[in-house]
Amino acid sequence: MSEITVRNLTVKYDDFVAVEDVSFDVPHGLHIALVGPSGCGKSTILKSVAGLIPYTGTVDGTPERIGYMPQKGVLLPWYTVMKNLTLPLTLRGISEKEAQKKVESHLEEFGLKGFEDKYPSVLSGGMYQRAALLRTLMVEAPLILLDEPFGAVDALNRRRLWLWLEERRMGWDISTIMVTHDVEEAVFLSDIVIVLDGPPARIKKVVNVPLPHPRDIHHMGTPQFAHLAEEVLEAVIER
Ligand code: ADP
Numbered sequence: 521m522s523e524i525t526v527r528n529l530t531v532k533y534d535d536f537v538a539v540e541d542v543s544f545d546v547p548h549g550l551h552i553a554l555v556g557p558s559g560c561g562k563s564t565i566l567k568s569v570a571g572l573i574p575y576t577g578t579v580d581g582t583p584e585r586i587g588y589m590p591q592k593g594v595l596l597p598w599y600t601v602m603k604n605l606t607l608p609l610t611l612r613g614i615s616e617k618e619a620q621k622k623v624e625s626h627l628e629e630f631g632l633k634g635f636e637d638k639y640p641s642v643l644s645g646g647m648y649q650r651a652a653l654l655r656t657l658m659v660e661a662p663l664i665l666l667d668e669p670f671g672a673v674d675a676l677n678r679r680r681l682w683l684w685l686e687e688r689r690m691g692w693d694i695s696t697i698m699v700t701h702d703v704e705e706a707v708f709l710s711d712i713v714i715v716l717d718g719p720p721a722r723i724k725k726v727v728n729v730p731l732p733h734p735r736d737i738h739h740m741g742t743p744q745f746a747h748l749a750e751e752v753l754e755a756v757i758e759r
Contacts, residue, residue, distance in 0.1 A: 524663065527579075540720035553700055557756070560718035561716065562701075563667050582663060586664070586665060589653065597641060601651055606623055609623075626654055629688065635647065663695050683737060713726070727748065
């Protein structure tokens with residue numbers, strides 16, 4: 521997979537400019553976080569990269585298949601967990617049986633074993649997010665776009681999920697672009713943090729995160745981690 525390049529991205533909703541002249545790169549296999557206040561245009565950038573909305577400028581190098589996890593409504597409530605998880609595969613023509621086999625091989629690791637036949641409404645917040653993530657990964661795409669993947673999860677479980685995603689992600693050859701307004705989440709899960717301001721969304725600062733992968737809980741307590749989080753936070757609150 522080649523590097524993804526976003527150049528002079530501008531998005532308008534009628535006359536309202538939501539994103540203005542945003543350019544950045546997503547190097548192969550690296551993880552990008554888009555950080556900024558609510559409403560600044562982060563989701564709009566993600567939707568543009570996913571090809572879901574019209575824009576001006578260019579987005580080059582995106583793979584044919586992209587896994588996109590929107591903020592809400594990832595799992596269809598009228599389908600069981602298993603059916604939700606097999607859907608990205610069966611939509612591509614893979615047989616139900618084969619899709620189930622594939623999903624089953626990940627259930628344990630995603631903490632969903634025994635919940636295959638349940639409906640999304642009975643899952644806890646953390647379980648729902650893990651199921652939504654697994655569903656996104658089942659697209660088997662080299663690029664995944666995550667829109668506040670842990671937004672609905674409490675602070676403690678959120679950290680648990682960070683560790684869990686970081687560990688799981690090591691085995692998949694993917695790049696991610698993740699939207700978040702949690703500075704520590706951005707630093708822990710990314711190689712490059714793009715701080716935005718808006719609307720319209722504009723890049724304020726780009727912070728490189730040179731911490732090695734896989735990262736674990738000890739990285740969160742290091743002076744380097746604290747320094748990086750401070751650098752991002754300063755850029756976020758700077759006027
Ligand atoms: P963020 O993800 O940073 O919270 P969004 O990208 O969702 O921000 O929204 C950026 C701005 O665009 C906001 O002011 C929002 O109200 C506006 N917006 C988002 N979607 C639409 C839409 N479909 N029509 C009109 N305005 C929209």
